[in-house]
Amino acid sequence: MTDDAPRSPLGLAFVGCFTTARRRARGQGIDVYRVGAGLDDWTHLGRVDGLDNPSFLVTDPTRGALYTVQGDGAAATAFTVTPDGTLRSLGSAETGGTNSVHQALDPSGRFLIVANYASGSVALMPVRPDGGLEPAAQVLPMPGAPGPHRTEQASAHPHHVVLSPDGRHVLVPDKGLDRVFILRIGGDRLEIASEAVLRPGAGSRHIAFHPGGALAFLVNELDSTVATCRWDAPSGTLTPLHCVPTLPPDFFGASTAAAIVVTPDGRFVYASNRGQDGIARFRVADSHLEPAGWTPSGGRDPRFMTLAPDGVRLLVANEQGDSLAEFTIDPGSGDLTQTGSRQSSSPCTIAFL
Template identity: 55%
Template sequence: MFAYVGSFTTVERKARGAGIHVYRADPASGAWTHVQHVGDLVNPSYLAVSRDERFLYCVHGDGDYASAFSLDPETGRAKLLNRAAAGGKNGVRQAVDPRGKFLIVANYASGSVAVLPIAADGSLQDQHQLLDLPGEPGPHKTEQPSSHPHDVVFDPSGRFVLVPDKGLDRVFVFRFDAARGRLSPAETDCVKTRPGAGPRHLAFHPKLPVVWVLNELDSTVATCRWDAGRGALTPIQVVTTLPTDFTGYSTTAEIAVTPDGRFVYCSNRGHDSVAAYAADADNGSLTAIGWQLTQGRGPRFIGLDPAGGFLHAANEQGDTIVTFRVDAGSGLLAPTGQVIRNGSPVAIVFTGTG
């Protein structure tokens, strides 16, 4: 099993990263061993892997393009294939369609979503569709001046793409034409969140028709019913990601769900913790079970390994990746003692199962 870590690299980001790092990950112990450093990359931040695990894709924070890499299944090493225009500024998240033919990119600064074709050799072509996201900005004057899409997620069927927009307090829903690689608004094209919530990321339950939406600005996570026929979201619950006795400034960053759907984790930047929840087996509603400090500043990313046995917290401001063992019975986290030094880490993806 291999882990790929993206990072911020520029002075403008006050960053200390140096490209993409590749690690061999032991699924039994959670231990990582460094394999490769892919340098000469500017802010290779969020990462995505094709479903056949042959290719890696990344967007470049503050840039206007995405990059493609081929992956060696034996060594885990990544080789740059090419770069292609994403049609907007500051791509923050991307997703590969289930057939591996298209890459969908959220352009945060430009308020747009782009579709880039993927060639048979895994390389990218320039975007062939660009959609601007409409709506009124939220009430937060500095964080919500305009549309700021922050994630793109395919539903389990691959027929819909969901885009949480932090700037507009909306989650957009698009139908995806897999043959042509085109997005179009779904019947219920968006759901509005609470004003000032700032929806950032979302995750599907692996079995139930449930979506969890992580709200950055008000530090909450919303449980929503998912209508897979119409592509519609209906919120049923909102809970805080912070302990009741915390009064400082904090924003959320990432959400992770165990493979069995029993537990959900959300990272807090400011409180510098991971909030852990048990998910109801019938409707996915969340009950807080505890908070685990990430042993570093600014956990911009948290990620579970494919088996769900370990959670890794990428502390962007602390320049560390800290590993926690997941208790399969309780869902609680316990540090393993592993602390990987990695400048300004902001994303982790995995390939392989052993």
């Protein structure tokens, strides 16, 4: 690591933790840390408690704001972030659905787009000039027949909100319907432009784009696979091309896939397994993935992963292992080496500002 490595604007890290008995949780809310460029020095600055299940965090560097949805709840909350790491609440607003699990800001910064997992909808929430939120102005149901899993696919369950590279579309993997919905952003409305259909029972969960923009990698929770898909930006269509398992061939236990990360150079893809408690790594070869091995995640139930701001370290939130594990990425092979671990109670999301 060099002194000129990329840094987050304020050098802050936020860790959201599950808090409720329903989630078998031990967390207390959102923890705030001051971090060094190499993530070698984490200083705990404070915590926002009294907030149920801050299950996903998004930062807005332009406004100096932080947004969270509340797992199993029906609201999103906005904070303004001071340079010393203090979070000042800008209030909460209704998402128009239940169990809001993921969100993203639209390219203009005028709206927060929210996936309502339990109620099967995607909401458009206006963002005020001060960064605060208004209640959902549009709630768009995800249509289709549920998948075959009797408990996990009883209805639509949108699980992720990802902007296309050009910002014209929103991709929403739906675990309940085994589909990825592609939504068109038009002014202050969302509309369904197309959809990609995956294997019955796959349980589409999260998606990440290759930096080249022509490929996207979809992790399927229920059948523990990653599908490589072709993205056609002009038409707004996603076409599945190739599928690989996330589990080692000699693993026979219960496990579900969770998170997916692509390296900035586009050479490697990582997916986490909850149950097997490992990180699958893949090499990108043309329009498919080649399995390259598995690394222990450093704890139980690796729910979430993200790259550090330097782009060469991977952080893993082990929800039931109560830890944040840090790995360095070998630039030649993509192999992971665990370089650190710090205690965190029921961590489920990490964001930087």
